[in-house]
Amino acid sequence: MGNDPKSLIRIxxxxxxxxxxxxxxxxxxxxxxxxxxxxxxxxxxxxxxLARSTLSKIENGQMSPTYDAVKKLAEGLKISLPxxxxxxxEEKVNGRMAITKAGEGDHQLTPxxxxxxxxxxLTQKKMxxxxxxxxxxxxxxxxxxVRHDGEEFLYVLTGVITLYTEFYAPVELRRGDxxxxxxxxxxxxxxVSDEDATILWVTSLV
Numbered sequence: 001m002g003n004d005p006k007s008l009i010r011i012x013x014x015x016x017x018x019x020x021x022x023x024x025x026x027x028x029x030x031x032x033x034x035x036x037x038x039x040x041x042x043x044x045x046x047x048x049x050l051a052r053s054t055l056s057k058i059e060n061g062q063m064s065p066t067y068d069a070v071k072k073l074a075e076g077l078k079i080s081l082p083x084x085x086x087x088x089x090e091e092k093v094n095g096r097m098a099i100t101k102a103g104e105g106d107h108q109l110t111p112x113x114x115x116x117x118x119x120x121x122l123t124q125k126k127m128x129x130x131x132x133x134x135x136x137x138x139x140x141x142x143x144x145x146v147r148h149d150g151e152e153f154l155y156v157l158t159g160v161i162t163l164y165t166e167f168y169a170p171v172e173l174r175r176g177d178x179x180x181x182x183x184x185x186x187x188x189x190x191x192v193s194d195e196d197a198t199i200l201w202v203t204s205l206v
Contacts, residue, residue: 024087027061033077033084034059048076098122105131112136113189115201128203134161134191145186150204152183159197164188 034044041059045052049072057063058073065073074081098119105116114133119125136142145166154163155178163179164170166186173179181187183203191197 024085025061026065026085027059029084029087030055030073030077031059033079037077044076048072050076096122112141126205128205130201130203131157132199132201134159134189134197134199136188136190137192138190139164139188141190142188146188147186148183148203150183151180152187152204153180153202154178154189155200157198157200159191159193159195161189161197161199162192164190 034041037044039047041052041055045055048055048069050069054063054065054069055073058065058069070084071081074084077084098121100118100120103116105118106120108115108117108130112135114135116131118129118131147166154173156173156175158175160172160174162170162172164187165181171179172192189199
């Protein structure tokens with residue numbers, strides 16, 4: 001990536017950071033489990049062997065249940081004790097998709113690379129895909145090694161590049177060649193063909 005690779009990762013993450021999970025509200029958890037069964041307070045209290053008023057106070061946060069009451073609740077709701085204290089799984093959105101037509105990527109320019117971020121309309125991505133035009137021709141054009149968290153995959157689309165890495169000998173890659181590496185290892189890419197090479201780059205965001 002460019003002289004400041006973290007800036008691209010920040011762009012991808014800034015609108016999609018996962019919020020920290022809120023502490024479990026036992027009263028709300030009991031109410032949600034009861035309503036999921038389709039039970040009224042009376043029915044649930046009867047199932048658990050508790051007074052209706054006791055169950056109502058638990059659900060409304062007006063009473064901290066004893067261990068015995070918690071055990072009765074779990075048995076009455078037909079779940080294990082740990083399940084009572086496990087937050088419901090967040091609803092996962094399946095089938096997300098983003099189309100980026102040629103030339104429509106989010107363009108980011110650096111002294112050494114030109115990036116077109118792909119799928120940038122999706123938030124909370126686990127990968128940052130982008131098409132890059134390699135403008136750099138010499139290692140001296142970089143201020144130092146590029147390194148950042150995560151793993152990275154590159155695939156040469158056109159031209160010829162040399163991939164320099166901190167712990168391996170430089171390797172020349174041509175159209176159709178690819179590399180997968182630990183991005184915490186210093187790395188830089190330069191074009192060695194007459195024209196600027198282009199590559200597909202995919203960086204993990206987790």
